[in-house]
Amino acid sequence: MKQNIDKISELMIDVICEFYENDSKARTFGTDTELYHSEIHMLQCIMDNPGLHISGIARTLGITRGAASQTAKRLERKQMIEKKVNPIDSKKILMLLTTKGKTACLNHKLAHEKHRTVISKILSSSSAEQLLFLKSFLLKFETALKE
Structure with missing residues (x-):
């Protein structure tokens, strides 16, 4: 039993590392x-929260306002977003996607959908009990990672 648990743990770490390496590479997302x-x-x-200003984006992403501001500047230089003064509150700057930014987002969503399709295909032959166990395991693992 212990040997199986050790093998599963190593496999899980390998999968996480492989996914992380793939996810951390720069991609063009169709641009x-x-x-x-x-x-x-x-x-x-x-894209998902139109009308947000930099502080709102930072809160939504769980990052500092400074980090959000730096990332927004890079995206503006890359012509992915443009900044506009909020017509309701001129003290706030809104971030709007350019056509290039929209293309990247749509292709990013397609990449996520591809992962979901692969996962769904793998899980489709699982029993309800197996799915319940996997869901429970992943929720506990996610909680442990956040601690």
Whole structure:
């Protein structure tokens, strides 16, 4: 039993490392510009939450305002976003996706959908009991990682 648990633990770590290495590489997401993990997720946040200013984006992503501001500047230089003054509150600057930014977001969503399809295909032959166990395990693992 202990030997199986050790093998499963090592396999889980290997899968996490492989996914992390793939996810941390810069990708173009259908554009001519490389984007890093933090950049594509900020673009996705802007797309999913139109009208957010930099503080709202930082809160949503769970990062500091400074980190959000730096990432936004990089995205603006890469022509993925443009900044506009909020017509309701001129003290706030809104982040808007450019056409290039929208293309990157749509391709990012497609990449996530591809992962979901692979996972669904693998899990489709599992029993309800197996799925319940896996869900429980992953929730506990996620909680432990956050601690």
